[in-house]
Every structure is written in structure tokens, then in C-alpha cells.
Amino acid sequence: xxxxxxxxDTAVIDAQVRAASTEALNVSFLALSRLVRTKLSQRGxxxxxxxxxxxxxxxxxxxxxxHQASAPGFPPAVNTNRLRASFISDQLGTWKYGYAYIKQAxxxxxxxxxxxxxxxxxxEFGTRKMQPRPYLRPSLKVxxxxxxxxxxxxxxxxxxxxxxx
Numbered sequence: 001x002x003x004x005x006x007x008x009d010t011a012v013i014d015a016q017v018r019a020a021s022t023e024a025l026n027v028s029f030l031a032l033s034r035l036v037r038t039k040l041s042q043r044g045x046x047x048x049x050x051x052x053x054x055x056x057x058x059x060x061x062x063x064x065x066x067h068q069a070s071a072p073g074f075p076p077a078v079n080t081n082r083l084r085a086s087f088i089s090d091q092l093g094t095w096k097y098g099y100a101y102i103k104q105a106x107x108x109x110x111x112x113x114x115x116x117x118x119x120x121x122x123x124e125f126g127t128r129k130m131q132p133r134p135y136l137r138p139s140l141k142v143x144x145x146x147x148x149x150x151x152x153x154x155x156x157x158x159x160x161x162x163x164x165x
Contacts, residue, residue, distance in 0.1 A: 016158045018109065024154035025102050025111040031150070032143050033087050033100070033113070039135045040084040044068035044077030051079070072131030075138070076123045083123070086115035 046069040070077040078084055086097035100113035114120070126132035 018104065020151075020154045020158035021109045022102055022104075023157070024151040025109065027150050027154065028143075028147060029100050029111055029113055031146065032139060035139045035143055036087045036135060037084055039075040039139050040078065040087070042070075042075055042077070044070045045074055046071040046077070070133050072126075072133065074133060075135040076133040083115060083117050083120055086117050086120070087113075 044067070048066055048068050050065055051067045052065070067079050068077055076083065082097055088098075097116050098114065099116065100111070103110045103112055122130070123133045124136050125134075
């Protein structure tokens with residue numbers, strides 16, 4: 001009877017798992033950020049009202065002194081672009097109106113991202129006087145189907161299959 005010994009360097013495997021997870025979270029952030037910006041780029045479906053006039057000679061409603069709000073239950077309509085701009089980034093870090101970073105602990109790696117715009121939670125969840133205009137939760141719901149694919153591709157790159165000779 002012959003004996004077989006297999007040595008496994010768990011530190012290398014752990015490093016590969018962390019690298020694959022970090023890559024997948026980074027790709028997830030970029031895709032989710034794009035999806036949120038798309039939700040925040042939709043035209044309003046609610047009422048019209050007067051606002052301060054925007055840039056002169058503009059072709060949009062704001063330039064003419066009007067804004068079309070979003071109806072309750074629909075993503076917020078763009079007015080100043082501050083909320084949408086808080087999700088514009090092509091890399092992790094902190095910027096004027098938003099943030100995104102990967103937090104690594106001993107046994108957990110997490111992606112944190114969001115908006116620093118003070119009214120972002122009010123639009124997402126509503127207030128006493130305003131119905132919610134969700135944009136983040138619907139984006140997460142749509143995005144959740146693609147997470148497995150993103151992680152699978154990242155792990156395939158970091159753990160390529162080896163065929164026996």
C-alpha cells in the first residue's frame with residue numbers, strides 16, 4: 001500500500017480568495033454604480049413646478065425655469081444632478097458627494113458605497129410629507145441576479161482549472 005502526501009499552502013489560497021473577492025466587489029461596484037445612475041437619469045413623471053432658472057439658452061426644462069418631479073414610487077427626477085453625481089466614479093475611494101470602499105476584516109470582505117448627499121435617504125425612504133422615490137433598492141434588486149456571475153468569473157481568473165497530463 002502506497003501513501004500519498006498532499007501539502008496545501010493555505011496562505012496562498014487565502015490570498016487568492018481575497019484577491020478574487022476584492023476584484024469581484026470592485027466590478028460589482030462599477031456595475032451597480034452604473035445601474036443607479038441609469039435609474040437616476042429617468043425623466044420625471046409627476047407634476048411640473050417653477051424653479052430658479054438654470055443656464056441661459058438651455059434646451060431643458062430647468063433652463064426655462066421649470067422642473068418635472070417624479071411620481072411617488074418612481075426614482076427621483078434629476079433637478080441639480082447632485083444625487084446622480086454622488087454615484088459617478090470609476091474607482092474606489094471618496095469623492096465630493098459619494099464614497100465607495102472595500103472593507104476587509106479577518107473573515108469578511110464587504111463593499112460599502114453610497115451617497116453623501118443629505119437628502120438621499122429622504123428620497124429613498126420618504127418622509128412624513130413625501131412618499132418614497134426609491135432608486136437604490138430597485139437597483140440592488142435588479143443587480144442581485146448578476147452578482148453570482150461576477151464572482152464566478154473573478155474566481156475562474158484567480159483559480160484556473162488545471163488539467164492532468
